[in-house]
Amino acid sequence: MNTKTGRIVGVKGNLLTVEFDQAVFQNEMAYARLGEDHLKAEVVRVRGSYAELQVFEDTNGLKINDQVVFSNQLLSVELGPGLLGQVFDGLQTPLYDLSEAYGVFLKRGAYLPALDREKTWSFTPAASPGQSLRPGDFLGQVAEGPFAHQIMVPLSWSGRYTVSSIVQAGEYNIEDSVAVLTDRKGNEHEVRMLQEWPIKVPIQNYAERLRPQEPLTTRIRCIDTMFPVAKGGTYCIPGPFGAGKTIIQQLTSRYADVDVVIIAACGERAGEVVETIREFPKMTDPKTGRSLMERTIIVCNTSSMPVASREASVYTAVTLAEYYRQMGLDCLLLADSTSRWAQALREISGRLEEIPGEEAFPAYLESVIAAFYERAGIVLLHNGSQGSVTIGGTVSPAGGNFEEPVTQSTLKVVGAFHGLSRQRSDARRYPAIDPLESWSQYPSLADSEDVELAASFLRQSHEIAQMMKVVGEEGTSLQDFVIFLKGEYLDAVFLQQDAFHPVDGATGAERQKDTFAQVCSILNTELAFESKDQARSFFQTLTQTTLDWNRTPEESEEFEDLREKIKSHVAEQALYA
Ligand code: ADP
Ligand code: MG
Helix, strand or coil, X not given: CCCEEEEEEEEECCEEEEEECCCCCXXXXXXXXXXXXXXXEEEEEEECCEEEEEECCCCCCCCCCCEEEEEEEECEEEEXXXXXXXXXXXXXXXXXXXXXXXXXXXXXXXXXCCCCCCCEEEEEECCCCCCEECCCCEEEEEEECCEEEEEECCCCCCCCEEXXXXXXXXXXXXXXXXXXXXXXXXXXXXXXXXXXXXXXXCCCCXXXXXXXXXXXXXXXXXXXXXXXXXXXXXXXXXXXXXXXHHHHHHHHHHHCCCCEEEEEEEECCHHHXXXXXXXXXXXXXXXXXXXXXXXEEEEEEECCCCHHHHHHHXXXXXXXXXXXXXXXXEEEEEEEXXXXXXXXXXXXXXXXXXXXXXXXXXXXXXXXXXXXXXXXXXXXXXXXXXXXXXXXXXXXCHHHXXXXXXXXXXXXXXXXXXXXXXXXXXXXXXXXXXXCCCEECCCCCCCHHHHHHHHHHHHHHHHHXXXXXXHCCCCCCHHXXXXXXXXHHHHHHHHCCXXXXXXXXXXXXXXXXXXXXXXXXXXHCCEXXXXXXXXXXXXXXXXXXXXXXHCCCCCCHHHHHXXXXXXXXXXXXXXXX
């Protein structure tokens, strides 16, 4: 096929208008020629014989009549061994290498391949000649970090293939041919460990999508017990600046019960992203004791990077997650913050002079957000195993106002909502997840009646607190005052958790069930007090003892002693002892 080209007829920021003579298509990749450099771009709109292209970098120097070469390909990422532990930008340029060469920021036109071509991997074949396979089926594996990285029949192929030949166990690089497959027409195709996938198209090589029901424990009590997340589910964490979104995401990437973590770091300031890149390699993986980066991929961008690269980053991230899901792994994608991504959509839409929707976001914002979260899921693969992609996105609405379009569009599609409140973070009640606003459609690891009981105490306690602000403590009945104290107790010892404490910082599923059952039994116990002062001092001691209990390792002797201490303290005050 001859090269498909066009000529620039307009330049407006990162947006080019290009006249072409052979058909081009939406989201097709193209390169604008600038002397020796090829600036990567994507077709964002086609009208008649004109296309609008979003250039992924600075367009300075591009002029009318300059040449554009179209690639006939959709914007794609590279998939294969070597992804784990890497830091990429939205276009999958490895930033570690770049940072050595040029500092964290990209030199224009510098496209390093995402995956190392030279590095060899120890491949063990699993398929044999004569076997009939379909795309996504496993041909063999290599060890990557803590996992067996499955080498698959390329996901973009279709139909059935017969294995003609497969290499013996040995060292191969990702471009070496490891197998030859024959299609139904008798044509032979070579398979390499390296494959590509277009980022805006979901990978769908599975037998069935299942309902997300199995809890994904994060070891954050407020989440797992009260507002749980399911494997393959979706959730959203909106909150004002400084409310703790990034800390929650760091805790979940460390402790969530998943195999692979993909971080899409979309920062306001370059500093935030640099911080993420610095912090992650230092974090240890509680599962292995080694660096968390071994099973993490970071896709990052800042507002100083070109808008199109920012827009691409969440798709790049979710495609990487889907790829590891195809190996039967559980993957967690954390996008922080999706507001920055939505701003990129707004900028692109503005330059295209589209009719704006609410707050100048594109009118199709809601469907774009929905399509992104729909890529989460738990699936049954053709080989009978299950894999999942769970998506958690933070939203940073200006002034913490959840009534804005990004929060609202996200709320319509996610399965759980962890709304952070400024009031709680100001009061240093961390995590600042507001128990009165948050919700989840997924099953809790705790007993559902207990979860309802706890929610009802929190609500009543809040109402009584509001009332007390008006009528004062004297105007409140002793009975109401005790309900208020019970709600505060639940909040202090269960919802709040000290992220930086070695024991309290992460509570496993069994311990959560145990603690929660004990706290709920206290909520259910009728207590007899002679005065509010007596009630207050009782709960002060109870809270302190329970906090000590939270900070005590389960395997220690003290753990059972403290449990008994709590029980006897309550028994002394119980009405029907
Ligand atoms: P955001 O991402 O919402 O802007 P951060 O996650 O950066 O907010 O949190 C801001 C600060 O709040 C942190 O640096 C930390 O001091 C405090 N903080 C947030 N969450 C917690 C927590 N769970 N425990 C203790 N401190 C917290
Ligand atoms: Mg943050």
